[in-house]
Amino acid sequence: MYKEILPHKVRRFSQYPDENDWEGIIIHTEDHTIMGDMGFRRSTEDPKELELGYSIVPRYQGYGYATEMAKAMVKWGLEQPGIERIIARCDNDNFASIRVLEKAGLKRFEEKENKIHWSS
Numbered sequence: 001m002y003k004e005i006l007p008h009k010v011r012r013f014s015q016y017p018d019e020n021d022w023e024g025i026i027i028h029t030e031d032h033t034i035m036g037d038m039g040f041r042r043s044t045e046d047p048k049e050l051e052l053g054y055s056i057v058p059r060y061q062g063y064g065y066a067t068e069m070a071k072a073m074v075k076w077g078l079e080q081p082g083i084e085r086i087i088a089r090c091d092n093d094n095f096a097s098i099r100v101l102e103k104a105g106l107k108r109f110e111e112k113e114n115k116i117h118w119s120s
Contacts, residue, residue, distance in 0.1 A: 023038070024037065026069060028065075035059075036054060036060065036065070038054035039054070039073075040086075047082060048083060049083070050080075050086055052070065052073060052086055052087070052106075066096075070103070074105055087117065087120075090115065091116075092111060092114050092115065092116050106120055
């Protein structure tokens with residue numbers, strides 16, 4: 001999967017240049033390998049809200065990297081001028097993401113169409 005991250009990010013940055021300040025890749029510090037990506041996007045009309053999104057390469061899943069980054073991103077996002085809320089969505093059977101979002105301090109506020117919606 002990590003081979004697809006860079007082309008995906010280039011496409012996203014080209015398609016949504018306003019998100020360039022909010023997204024990036026995650027590099028494992030010991031082996032200098034891309035292990036995922038994480039960032040924010042504006043998914044609603046509310047300028048006070050950012051949506052958190054992320055992916056971790058399977059080889060690096062289960063070690064707490066997503067949780068560590070999600071906590072840092074939520075904290076950082078809420079420190080940005082004008083931002084009052086961080087939201088996220090995940091499939092209702094994605095137990096790993098559910099735990100990551102819970103540990104990042106987000107709370108469930110809605111469940112619809114097999115998705116759980118979260119908010120800070």
